[in-house]
Amino acid sequence: MTPEATRNYFELFQLPPSFQLDLDRLDRRYREIQARVHPDKAAHLSDTEKRLFLQWATLANEAYNTLKRPLDRARYLLRIHGVDTREEDNTAMPPEFLLEQIEWREELQAAVALKSLTALDGLAARLRKEMNSLLGSLATLLDVERRHPAAADVVRQLAFLEKLGRDIDQAQTELEE
Amino acid sequence: MAVTLTEKAARQVQKHLAARGAGVGLRVAVKTSGCSGLAYALEFVDEPAPEDRTFESFGVTLVVDPKSLVYLEGTELDYVREGLNEGFKFNNPNVKAQCGCGESFNV
Amino acid sequence: MLLQISEPGIKPLKPRRIAVGIDLGTTHSLVATVDDQRPKVLEDGQGRVLLPSVVHYRADHTVDVGYEAIAWQNDDPENTFVSVKRYMGRGRDDLPETHNAPYRFADVPGMVQFETRAGTVSPVQISAEILKALRERAIRALGDDIAGAVITVPAYFDDAQRQATKDAAKLAGLEVFRLLNEPTAAAVAYGLDQAAEGVYAVYDLGGGTFDISILKLTRGVFEVLATNGDPALGGDDFDRAVYDWMLREAGISAPNAGDARRLLSAAREAKERLSEQDSAPIIAPLSDGAAVRCTLSRETFDTLTSDLVKRTITPVRKALRDAGLSIEDIKGVVLVGGATRMPCIRKAVADFFQQPPRVDLDPDKVVAIGAALQANALAGNRGDDDWLLLDVIPLSLGIETMGGLTEKIIPRNSTLPLARAQDFTTWKDGQTAMSIHVVQGERELVSECRSLARFELRGIPPMVAGAARVRVTFQVDADGLLSVSAAEQTSGVEAKIEVKPSYGLNDADITRMIEDSYKHARHDIEARRLREQKVEALRLIEATEAALAEDSELLSADELVVIHENMRILKETSDGNDWEAIKKAADALNEASTEFASRRMNHSIRKALAGQKLEELDA
Numbered sequence: 001m002t003p004e005a006t007r008n009y010f011e012l013f014q015l016p017p018s019f020q021l022d023l024d025r026l027d028r029r030y031r032e033i034q035a036r037v038h039p040d041k042a043a044h045l046s047d048t049e050k051r052l053f054l055q056w057a058t059l060a061n062e063a064y065n066t067l068k069r070p071l072d073r074a075r076y077l078l079r080i081h082g083v084d085t086r087e088e089d090n091t092a093m094p095p096e097f098l099l100e101q102i103e104w105r106e107e108l109q110a111a112v113a114l115k116s117l118t119a120l121d122g123l124a125a126r127l128r129k130e131m132n133s134l135l136g137s138l139a140t141l142l143d144v145e146r147r148h149p150a151a152a153d154v155v156r157q158l159a160f161l162e163k164l165g166r167d168i169d170q171a172q173t174e175l176e177e
Numbered sequence: 178m179a180v181t182l183t184e185k186a187a188r189q190v191q192k193h194l195a196a197r198g199a200g201v202g203l204r205v206a207v208k209t210s211g212c213s214g215l216a217y218a219l220e221f222v223d224e225p226a227p228e229d230r231t232f233e234s235f236g237v238t239l240v241v242d243p244k245s246l247v248y249l250e251g252t253e254l255d256y257v258r259e260g261l262n263e264g265f266k267f268n269n270p271n272v273k274a275q276c277g278c279g280e281s282f283n284v
Numbered sequence: 285m286l287l288q289i290s291e292p293g294i295k296p297l298k299p300r301r302i303a304v305g306i307d308l309g310t311t312h313s314l315v316a317t318v319d320d321q322r323p324k325v326l327e328d329g330q331g332r333v334l335l336p337s338v339v340h341y342r343a344d345h346t347v348d349v350g351y352e353a354i355a356w357q358n359d360d361p362e363n364t365f366v367s368v369k370r371y372m373g374r375g376r377d378d379l380p381e382t383h384n385a386p387y388r389f390a391d392v393p394g395m396v397q398f399e400t401r402a403g404t405v406s407p408v409q410i411s412a413e414i415l416k417a418l419r420e421r422a423i424r425a426l427g428d429d430i431a432g433a434v435i436t437v438p439a440y441f442d443d444a445q446r447q448a449t450k451d452a453a454k455l456a457g458l459e460v461f462r463l464l465n466e467p468t469a470a471a472v473a474y475g476l477d478q479a480a481e482g483v484y485a486v487y488d489l490g491g492g493t494f495d496i497s498i499l500k501l502t503r504g505v506f507e508v509l510a511t512n513g514d515p516a517l518g519g520d521d522f523d524r525a526v527y528d529w530m531l532r533e534a535g536i537s538a539p540n541a542g543d544a545r546r547l548l549s550a551a552r553e554a555k556e557r558l559s560e561q562d563s564a565p566i567i568a569p570l571s572d573g574a575a576v577r578c579t580l581s582r583e584t585f586d587t588l589t590s591d592l593v594k595r596t597i598t599p600v601r602k603a604l605r606d607a608g609l610s611i612e613d614i615k616g617v618v619l620v621g622g623a624t625r626m627p628c629i630r631k632a633v634a635d636f637f638q639q640p641p642r643v644d645l646d647p648d649k650v651v652a653i654g655a656a657l658q659a660n661a662l663a664g665n666r667g668d669d670d671w672l673l674l675d676v677i678p679l680s681l682g683i684e685t686m687g688g689l690t691e692k693i694i695p696r697n698s699t700l701p702l703a704r705a706q707d708f709t710t711w712k713d714g715q716t717a718m719s720i721h722v723v724q725g726e727r728e729l730v731s732e733c734r735s736l737a738r739f740e741l742r743g744i745p746p747m748v749a750g751a752a753r754v755r756v757t758f759q760v761d762a763d764g765l766l767s768v769s770a771a772e773q774t775s776g777v778e779a780k781i782e783v784k785p786s787y788g789l790n791d792a793d794i795t796r797m798i799e800d801s802y803k804h805a806r807h808d809i810e811a812r813r814l815r816e817q818k819v820e821a822l823r824l825i826e827a828t829e830a831a832l833a834e835d836s837e838l839l840s841a842d843e844l845v846v847i848h849e850n851m852r853i854l855k856e857t858s859d860g861n862d863w864e865a866i867k868k869a870a871d872a873l874n875e876a877s878t879e880f881a882s883r884r885m886n887h888s889i890r891k892a893l894a895g896q897k898l899e900e901l902d903a
Binding site for chain 1: 301431432461462505598601602605658661662663664672673674698699700701702703726759761762823824827828873874875877878881882885888889892893895
């Protein structure tokens with residue numbers, strides 16, 4: 001097992017490959033691994049070991065972050081099942097979802113024009129609710145019904161919303177400055 | 178090859194074990210330490226580990242773990258007096274260099 | 285040596301490696317170490333712990349550092365450098381227009397440099413003089429050479445500023461175990477001292493920099509959740525606010541350099557006095573025989589500096605939001621940095637967090653103490669009984685794309701170390717080179733971010749346009765420093781990379797500076813290289829022996845022989861005086877133990893997870 005050869009992040013943490021994940025257990029195992037492989041543990045060792053620890057610690061962080069964030073976890077699970085979410089070129093979305101997107105964007109622009117932090121906070125809260133409901137259906141599609149192409153559609157929708165979330169965040173930051 | 182005691186050393190170990198009132202033998206080990214890497218250690222043994230090797234020498238059981246054995250093969254343990262000090266001395270045929278303090282050695 | 289029999293289970297003592305923690309501050313610096321398991325800040329010959337971060341260059345190229353240099357401030361301001369940390373990794377364009385330091389800036393691109401009577405010097409060289417003085421202090425106090433150091437930097441320092449700090453240490457002949465963020469160092473000191481658990485905020489206002497870090501402390505793990513700050517805001521700015529007020533009060537428009545220096549010192553004294561008293565009298569003699577006399581009340585001071593205080597709160601808000609937390613989640617607020625002694629800061633922090641800040645530890649010493657504790661752990665002196673420190677990258681990393689826009693590749697507050705791979709392709713037939721411009725910052729426009737470096741990739745195999753797939757890997761290590769590697773995927777050819785740092789020094793600059801520093805010293809550069817290689821060889825031998833003692837059963841008999849043989853050769857060569865031969869032998873041993881090291885890692889991880897599973901079963 002070398003860092004490169006570790007293909008499966010679930011295996012690395014010895015967790016079952018499912019969307020619904022025991023996050024406490026993930027946290028504990030991540031820390032247990034970092035306690036062994038973090039570059040700080042190799043500061044007094046040879047260059048070979050320093051390099052190896054750096055690679056392992058980098059892998060552990062990458063794996064942990066992928067499994068910790070629900071959207072990345074879903075993408076990763078789909079990839080294991082050979083389903084590419086094709087977020088760069090597949091923008092086919094249900095028309096009602098696209099209409100909603102336009103509404104969200106209009107509200108964001110209005111809040112920015114008004115320089116209203118309260119409006120932005122409200123928007124962010126509603127977005128979180130919307131995303132949580134989509135994540136709920138993602139859990140059913142992935143773990144129960146195992147309908148991977150349908151799950152990929154939901155992942156694409158969530159990616160839209162996540163981008164919107166980042167834009168709201170950016171607007172909040174700029175307004176505070 | 179084995180790890181052995183001189184008769185003098187064996188008498189000392191038996192004396193120590195009797196004074197302690199418990200223990201089945203003497204553990205001879207090599208640990209990382211000192212300025213050039215490895216150091217000897219002597220400990221009483223209450224219960225040997227399954228992977229340990231044991232040797233008998235003048236009625237004393239010597240216990241050595243397999244990792245240490247790599248470095249201790251053929252070693253004879255003596256009990257000597259040097260000036261005001263007395264204690265156990267290792268005669269190890271594997272040693273190539275000893276550090277200034279005598280606490281550790283290289284093989 | 286004669287041995288006695290010991291009781292089972294008592295570990296024999298390991299030799300200590302002397303390691304120090306250095307707080308390289310804007311206005312003053314400190315060095316600390318761990319002695320007999322207790323951290324202590326080291327004093328100079330006169331019992332002082334603070335070394336003013338001031339360096340004076342004499343005509344004969346010798347330097348004065350600290351109090352000796354301060355004495356030159358008034359008479360030779362052009363050659364006496366204060367607050368040089370503000371210039372680390374910074375170009376002329378980065379300095380505010382109001383910047384009226386008395387130095388002669390050299391006309392060079394990239395990082396600023398100063399003309400002195402001892403020639404052109406960079407902030408890296410000046411910082412190296414401070415580090416050398418601290419290193420000598422440590423050697424004198426501890427009676428032995430130092431195995432390595434942890435040097436602290438503001439959490440919000442970007443890559444160029446971090447690299448400049450590391451380069452300075454290299455010039456000073458220090459082995460850097462780690463660059464450690466100042467608030468993180470403080471959290472280590474505080475967390476270990478108070479056995480703290482929970483989410484803490486560290487508010488660190490130093491002489492020239494401001495940091496806020498939010499950390500989660502749980503059972504031996506220090507995890508930074510978010511960090512933010514202002515790399516050009518500190519106690520110095522409060523002095524300047526008072527100074528500007530004094531000029532207005534006294535009706536002075538353009539003081540000469542000497543007067544400016546004296547007025548600024550008077551401003552600083554008044555500020556410090558106001559931490560204890562409600563008003564401070566100011567008397568500052570001028571070069572024309574007149575004097576500035578006035579009284580500064582705390583009320584006036586608070587008004588003068590209220591904007592500065594507010595400027596610290598914005599980063600605090602941002603850090604909280606990045607951590608996904610609100611004020612109620614913060615269990616305690618730790619104050620760090622001499623500037624947090626100001627009552628207006630303590631009040632602002634208490635008001636914002638709705639709780640009084642913790643001031644149990646000396647805000648001047650806490651960073652150096654944390655750095656010393658970490659240095660001792662990194663030197664391997666603690667064995668398994670140490671802690672895990674997870675820190676983050678403070679600013680996003682991005683690359684320049686079409687139209688001067690930034691594409692983020694690594695978001696801020698990601699846990700270190702980390703790597704991101706990105707694929708690029710060629711746009712012309714037969715194209716064999718490409719250039720990647722890496723920037724750091726949060727803005728969308730490249731021009732509004734900090735330019736870090738341009739990476740020129742060469743040696744891409746010629747193909748038709750769009751056919752090559754060049755995978756560029758951006759690796760950020762535990763020091764927060766970026767390195768880049770690239771390989772063409774279809775052919776597997778590694779691209780050659782030339783780094784053109786925007787505000788840093790390249791390897792050739794560093795080598796030249798090291799050589800320069802020996803022109804005016806008695807030591808020989810070859811002697812230094814030999815010493816460095818011998819230390820490195822000894823460390824490698826020790827590490828290999830320890831590894832063998834622990835895990836030699838992971839090796840076959842043949843493999844064991846190869847490693848032993850390489851170790852023997854290294855021992856032999858390192859007794860000699862040929863540093864190149866020692867380096868070669870060390871490289872060979874490194875190479876020979878690569879597979880062994882890899883197996884040990886796997887073994888160790890499996891053991892860790894097996895232990896976890898047992899614990900879970902018990903629970």
